[in-house]
Amino acid sequence: METPAVVESPPASSARRAKQPARLARRRFQPRMLIPYLFVLPFLVLFIAFFVAPLVYAFQQSLYKTERSGLGFGPPKIIWAGAENYLAVLKDPQFWDGFWRVLLFGAVQIPVMMLVALLMALLMDSAVIRFRRFFRLAFFVPYAVPIVIAAIMWGFFYSPTASPIVQTFIALHLPAPVFLGPTATLWSIANISTWEFTGYNMIIFYSALQSIPQEIYESGRLDGLSETGIALRLKLPLIVPALILGVLFSIVGSLQLFNEPIILKNLTGSAITTHYTPNIFAYNVAVVNTDFNYGGAIAVILGVVTFVFSFGFLRLTRGRLGV
């Protein structure tokens, strides 16, 4: 990636630089002025067709309900329901069952994963100097594995017969762990998410650490800070923005949990129900039962909850993001 020498304007944040308009487009008022719109047109068309329209349509569907007359004979009538579906979802114990489950999931899995990722990033940045390249590769590889395949693989590790973990326990005459019991299942799923994304988060933290100018550490050491002191007092605050983004995406991911439990469903007997997570519930209502009205309401509520959580989290950490 070579850039001609002429270009480099003095380092300014990319966001700030973009705000200075390219002068030319504004100077001449001509058909030329339409050109930028031609550039963004394909994106806008797709955005309207596959982002705005679906959300609007799902919302609209959620405001109606289907009524079957009498004994279920005769054509069903679609009638206005207003907020009825929404109130029904909010009173639906199946929805709340899934919701509390993903909340518990996130409350445990996210801190564990972030802590491990952060510690490893700090370790790679300071204590260990050899094999950095190898470690970085090894940690990042799981992220390249599709979640479906990760769940299939871990499914074998959780199986009572094929699992190398269980095989080892049995060989040592120890009681073998049960991974897919009624309560263990959630944490076995959490392990799959942790496996997928710890390295990914670590790489993000590590890149953030690498882009910190070394002089800061020099001055820290001159001030008599220990290595741990430098890590905690200097490095940690500087990568807080990366940490916030990582947590944000993890919150969204937890609330939306779907793939792993769906893949493991067959292996777990009855542990994974049709309302195990809100997304699985919405899927079963909207797709399996083709109830767009109630399914639409669940999807909208889930979308709003996700937005509220991520927006709330951003507000809570406002000013720390630095972008």
Added chain:
Amino acid sequence: MASLPLTERMRRASSSAGAPRPIGVRPFGVKSAFGYVALIALTIYCLTPLYWLAIAATKGNTDLFSSFGLWFAHFNLWQNLADTFTYDGGAYTHWLFNSVIYAGVGGFFSMVISLLSGYALAKFAFRGRNLIFGLVLGAVLVPQTTLALPLYMVISKINLANTYWAVLLPSLLSPIGVFLARIFATDAVPNDLLDAARVDGAGEFRIFTRIATPLLVPGMVTIFLFQFVAIWNSFFLPLIVLSDPNLFPVNLGLATWNFDPAAHELLYNQIVTGSFIAVLPLIVMFLFLQRYWRAGLAFGSVTG
């Protein structure tokens, strides 16, 4: 992290262990021993399932369960490959081909569309620019899974369900791609160069294709890579919009083998071998295009 120019960030990202760093260079002590132990433990955790997958792909159905998971038994790889590719009239071969189409074609056009918008957002001043960029940022935060059910409703409404288009068209939309393209264009394409070309009388599209695009090639690779992987890994949307197995991507196909309780036990070796094959292109792309991955990750890109 936003204060360094992109080129510098990419250079640092790719120089990895190379640059000597005064801090942390210390003799091997107790602390670094602890550090190595922790890093090696995490490495084992990250790599064991993949190691298992590679071993398991060489085993027949009985050995998968009766032999120790982390070591070879009877070498059955060739038979597994033959079974996987030919079972059910070559269904797996078909799925693999579909995935290549979805991810390759979808990734390419998505990259072109993202690049056009990102470039416009970075290099033109026009009414509505901030609004559009705001929409892009907002959309980045909306995960694919939130959108999948509403998309399914619209796609069934317009009778697009169960066609290639049902997967291909939505995958062209990539807010994160636009976001990345805007950053790359801001960093890599100098305004002076564009102004000079304009003074010379070049048209905007010509400037874009002849001057900007060559400078944006590394960014294009990054955007393509992220979208390729996102499509290759996607599961929820194909699951709900496709019912004809001939249209399935490889993920969904493997999942249906895994779902089917009757066929399940007979298909274990194929599920495992098929998973192994489906992971390979991603690992290879990942190994050879590392610096492009990191260039995208440096901006906190979204997870699958």
